[in-house]
Amino acid sequence: MFDQRCLQKIGMEALRFLHISFFFVLIVHCHCGTSLSGSPDVKLLLGKIKPSLQGNSESLLLSSWNTSVPVCQWRGVKWVFADGSPLQCSDLSSPQWTNSSLFNDSSLHLLSLQLPSANLTGSLPREIGGFSMLQSVFLNINSLSGSIPLELGYTSSLSDVDLSGNTLAGALPPSIWNLCDKLVSFKIHGNNLSGVLPEPALPNSTCSNLQVLDLGGNKLSGEFPEYITRFKGLKSLDLSNNVFEGVVPESLAVLQLESLSLSHNNFSGMLPDFGESKFGAESFEGNSPSLCGFPLKPCLGSSRLSPGAVAGLVIGLMSGAVVVASLLIGYLQNKKRKSSIESEDDLEEGDEEDEIGEKEGGEGKLIVFQGGENLTLDDVLNATGQVMEKTSYGTVYKAKLSDGGNIALRLLREGTCKDRSSCLPVIRQLGRIRHENLVPLRAFYQGKRGEKLLIYDYLPNISLHELLHESKPGKPALNWARRHKIALGIARGLAYLHTGQEVPIIHGNIRSKNVLVDDFFFARLTEFGLDKIMVQAVADEIVSQAKSDGYKAPELHKMKKCNPRSDVYAFGILLLEILMGKKPGKSGRNGNEFVDLPSLVKAAVLEETTMEVFDLEAMKGIRSPMEEGLVHALKLAMGCCAPVTTVRPTMEEVVKQLEENRPRNRSALYSPTETRSDAETPF
Secondary structure: OOOHHHHHHHHHHHHHHHHHHHHHHHHHHHOOOOOOOOOHHHHHHHHHHHHHHHOOOOOOOHHHOOOOOOHHHOOOEEEEEOOOOEOOOOOOOOHHHOHHHHHOOOOEEEEEEEOOOOOOOOEOOHHHHHOOOOOEEEOOOOOOEOOOOHHHHHOOOOOEEEOOOOOOEEOOOHHHHHHOOOOOEEEOOOOEEEEEOOOOOOOOOOOOOOOEEEOOOOEEEEEOOHHHHHOOOOOEEEOOOOEEEEEOOHHHHHOOOOEEEOOOOEEEOEOOOOOOOOOOHHHOOOOOOOOEOOOOOOOOOOOOOOHHHHHHHHHHOOOOOOOHHHHHHHHHHHHOOOOOEEEHHHOOOOOHHHHHOOOOOOOOEEEEOOOOOOOOHHHHHOOEEEEEEEEOOEEEEEEEOOOOOEEEEEEEOOOOEOOHHHHHHHHHHHHHOOOOOEOOEEEEEEOOOOOEEEEEEOOOOEEHHHHHHOOOOOOEOOOHHHHHHHHHHHHHHHHHHHHOOOOOOOOOOOOHHHEEEOOOOOEEEOOOOHHHHEOHHHHHHHHHHHHHOOOOOOOOOOHHHOOHHHHHHHHHHHHHHHHHOOOOEEEOOOOOEEEOHHHHHHHHHHOOOHHHHOOHHHHOOOOOHHHHOHHHHHHHHHHHOOOOHHHOOOHHHHHHHHHHOOOOOOOOOOOOOOEOOOOOOOO
16 A cells, blocks of 8 residues: 555656556557558557667668568567467468558557667667567667666566667666566666666565576676565576675575676675585676685685684675674684773773783773673674674674674774774763763774774664665654654754763764664664764765765865764754655766755745645644644754854754744654554544
């Protein structure tokens, strides 16, 4: 059951396509005074497909498509009647097989379009989606250009597609996965397609009939499209010669693949266990040097390692899907060194020996803070778990302790952190911060070779980014009362960072992905203050990413210039994101569009359409946006985003204004069971 917001998102695209389809069908069936009025597929093939595929040159194969040649002899096409019987040139002398008769037979449909190596120079027309019984399209090894039209995904019977060996460009349209139910083979090898692969609209799509998926030889990017591992019938997968990156998911090994090529990308980490004789090294060559596992070089950790090798292993496999603790367990079991723990109060800046942790065992030092007193070094290094998130400066793992509890580990990437003397004072300061809207730092581990782990409580909460922008079954509805509670929690956490410490802490990385929300819509900020322990170049990468994501204050160019007012600007963008339900920053299929939320609001105000900027889901049950505080929150967000820093309010002022303008209708605010799909009555 779709809610109103989902319908709005898909409605315009669906209406556009239906308009095209119905308009075309109307032309075909009502084209009076022509001998081609009976068969819409014949009309479409001659009127749209042939001119588009030929481009500016004449194709010898397509020259047979004319009224003087029996339609059953047209080259590269196969026909079928509505009852499923094929068209054959069995008796050309019979009146029923003449072109005049067939052209007027509305039950005649195109079954297959097979024109490989046909010297085609044009493009794929969007009208290709108008064939109701088309099962196969083979246009490989031609010179077709342009993009793959969205309408290709609306050919309801299509099972085989081969567009390989052309010069098609742009992004792969998400409608392609509409073909999932029937699709057996899909090949687009050797084109110029780019961008991140779109995910199926239905989150649990399995493409159960799909056996061959060949996306190689393009410029496709992003991480491994993990949804492919749900295509259980897949026999052949080719992602070679693209710019994919990240780890290859372990779940890929579950597929019964007979052919696999992931070569010449930028994959890293440990390969899944495919079996020792299934795929050769050529299937994985040309990737990141850190890609390891059979049939490539073995990953370190398969035997008992020295302390130095273990530390190198932790860093080398940071982007892989193996938790740091798992990598160190063999070493710890072998050496059985005594754990070395030091509390916050025991650590002195000038004692280098204590700080590097060589005094008792050599494996490192664990510094614990309030709430982490029960953690031991063995607890941390023997924990096992999985990757939760990767950033440019580190990887976060969910780690399971031996007693069944969970912690979150952030392994900082090698080379990101300052030296020990500069890093530890900041760590101690972060370890003292305690506020209900901030995720607390419980402990800090520093290994002998400088590897660093930040240890937090594991909170099984969803991120605000997921709540606002991702569609998942059972996700809670976000009425205005819930959004207001989230925004107020974020504001309170930021205000505490700015004013609740002897030395103010600047968050520096405010975004919806760094806000965790629990079942009762209580928000907690993560990632605060980490830029203070990073070298300047890495800290500046955060500024660069903030610019790309639309959260960067206009005056901010280097992270060292970050101040409370630049945090306020980022909060303003985040508040607009909450109110509008739109992602700021780069968007679109190729990331070429930039969504400037403040500019959208300014344009709406000038056009007197301010009420249209609010997310429809936030407006449910709202009779008066003014009385419920939405309009005031919008003004507050725009004030936070003021180009001049001195005009922006402080976070304390933001908290006060949000508290004074709470939603009057807060019914069901504490009803976490209600979701977007089952919310019948608006709040």
